[in-house]
Amino acid sequence: MESLVVDLSQYLPILIFLVIALALSAAFVFLPMGVARLTGTHKPDAEKLSEYECGFPAFEDPRSQFDVRFYLVAILFIVFDLEAAFLFPWAVSLDMTGWPGWITMMVFLFELAIGLAYAWKKGALEWE
Amino acid sequence: MIQTLAFYIFASLVIASAVMVIMSRNPVHSVLWLIVAFFNAAGLMVLVGAEFIAMLLVIVYVGAVAVLFLFVVMMLDIDFAELRAGFVKNFPLGLAIALVLLAEMVMGLGAYKAGGMQLGTPDGTAAAAVGASNIKAIGALLYSKYLFLFESAGIILLVAMIGAIVLTHRQRGDTRGQVISRQVARRPEEATVNTQPEVGKGVQL
Numbered sequence: 001m002e003s004l005v006v007d008l009s010q011y012l013p014i015l016i017f018l019v020i021a022l023a024l025s026a027a028f029v030f031l032p033m034g035v036a037r038l039t040g041t042h043k044p045d046a047e048k049l050s051e052y053e054c055g056f057p058a059f060e061d062p063r064s065q066f067d068v069r070f071y072l073v074a075i076l077f078i079v080f081d082l083e084a085a086f087l088f089p090w091a092v093s094l095d096m097t098g099w100p101g102w103i104t105m106m107v108f109l110f111e112l113a114i115g116l117a118y119a120w121k122k123g124a125l126e127w128e
Numbered sequence: 129m130i131q132t133l134a135f136y137i138f139a140s141l142v143i144a145s146a147v148m149v150i151m152s153r154n155p156v157h158s159v160l161w162l163i164v165a166f167f168n169a170a171g172l173m174v175l176v177g178a179e180f181i182a183m184l185l186v187i188v189y190v191g192a193v194a195v196l197f198l199f200v201v202m203m204l205d206i207d208f209a210e211l212r213a214g215f216v217k218n219f220p221l222g223l224a225i226a227l228v229l230l231a232e233m234v235m236g237l238g239a240y241k242a243g244g245m246q247l248g249t250p251d252g253t254a255a256a257a258v259g260a261s262n263i264k265a266i267g268a269l270l271y272s273k274y275l276f277l278f279e280s281a282g283i284i285l286l287v288a289m290i291g292a293i294v295l296t297h298r299q300r301g302d303t304r305g306q307v308i309s310r311q312v313a314r315r316p317e318e319a320t321v322n323t324q325p326e327v328g329k330g331v332q333l
Contacts, residue, residue, distance in 0.1 A: 093267025
């Protein structure tokens with residue numbers, strides 16, 4: 001662990017944000033519980049503890065089957081997410097890779113543009 | 129000191145949540161434990177200096193791949209009792225696959241220790257940084273030396289996209305889809321009519 005190249009102290013702000021977020025969300029969860037117990041309004045019964053679904057009783061398992069179209073949207077999202085992820089190191093290292101790097105990325109973008117055109121033409125982006 | 133401590137915390141959390149992925153009975157809980165494992169692996173990546181990989185783990189794996197896994201788990205209509213009943217029967221097959229994976233890991237590690245690959249030095253220290261930062265070093269290598277690998281990654285993404293569309297997309301005839309050109313072409317004068325009906329008479333539409 002001696003050969004660290006990262007200066008981990010740069011991550012201190014992220015750590016502070018994490019701690020604040022954790023503390024705030026814990027407060028939102030546990031403060032009402034504590035207040036309810038201290039003020040004496042904490043009187044659970046079977047009706048209060050049952051699930052509430054817009055006024056009528058919950059009658060089926062929440063695990064219902066999805067339409068496969070959601071999966072298609074998720075796959076397309078992942079593909080373009082990765083494309084964007086590849087753009088970041090390309091953008092910052094362009095001064096070192098030069099024209100070959102630029103042309104490479106244009107070819108890559110063209111490949112995915114073909115995919116986008118195909119998806120568009122097939123109507124995969126439409127929600128009927 | 130603090131890095132060693134952080135390493136052991138992250139590493140043990142990765143292993144613990146990976147165990148929970150295969151031990152939990154509900155597959156949705158498995159996916160959630162997998163997200164915990166991804167986050168801790170990202171922490172490990174930050175510790176070894178691969179910051180870009182760490183961010184990719186959080187953005188791509190937690191943000192997209194885990195959601196996809198959730199979709200797949202939700203889409204499959206699995207009977208869990210039936211699934212567990214086949215455990216003893218499929219156990220030799222699972223063991224064989226695990227052994228193959230172990231052999232691959234041992235071979236890969238051996239090849240790496242032999243120094244055949246130019247990824248880094250066998251004693252675990254990072255290769256000499258090409259750029260100032262981690263992301264710049266990755267970019268400088270990926271878009272010059274490993275250019276063809278990058279382009280084939282693009283081809284793989286294209287194939288994945290087209291494959292997903294071919295497999296899952298089908299036209300539904302019974303739905304009333306949105307025709308954008310008709311919406312745009314509609315004008316107020318043809319959409320609304322002013323009438324002055326007399327008292328006691330209706331409106332002819």
